[in-house]
Amino acid sequence: GQQLNQSPQSMFIQEGEDVSMNCTSSSIFNTWLWYKQDPGEGPVLLIALYKAGELTSNGRLTAQFGITRKDSFLNISASIPSDVGIYFCAGQGVANAGKSTFGDGTTLTVKP
């Protein structure tokens, strides 16, 4: 089956620093999605990517769909305390319409 490797597993940063996390897949994806999960809540979609090479921003967040279609990264600029949470990448493959495979998550801690 499809495998997603998300890294790093966790990050501890100072407020104001930039953050970068990425996901790599063993197979080609048509769609990459990035979600954030706050404690006690369900994941919330941050950015959706549908084309290889696509670079999309949402406020301080920027995500890119890798040219090979096997990877994606998410950057957060000038982090703030409310950025704390778990960030998940998710990909949808060619043969699995509607089914997203999730990465194992990156837990972000921001120290004020």
Added chain:
Amino acid sequence: DTAVSQTPKYLVTQMGNDKSIKCEQNLGHDTMYWYKQDSKKFLKIMFSYNNKELIINETVPNRFSPKSPDKAHLNLHINSLELGDSAVYFCASSQGGANSEAFFGQGTRLTVV
């Protein structure tokens, strides 16, 4: 107006019991899902329904049975609960087809004692 709502939020029950979790979405989406998130926060898809039809059924024990009375509802019934079933269960919905952007409920924390 909650887009995807699931009840209950917390469920504590004894081994061997049968329990149900309900989910409703008011987004007009065609596809609904159940995900399981374990203690390590790994999110795994369990089931997916499109217009009341089962389209994804991952390797899940037969004790788990989803039911979709209409496309706005997807309930999860679990028989003979086991300790290992303790987890957070998330319901989600999406437009379906090529659009897999999912909207998640708040989750149901199931604890089996």
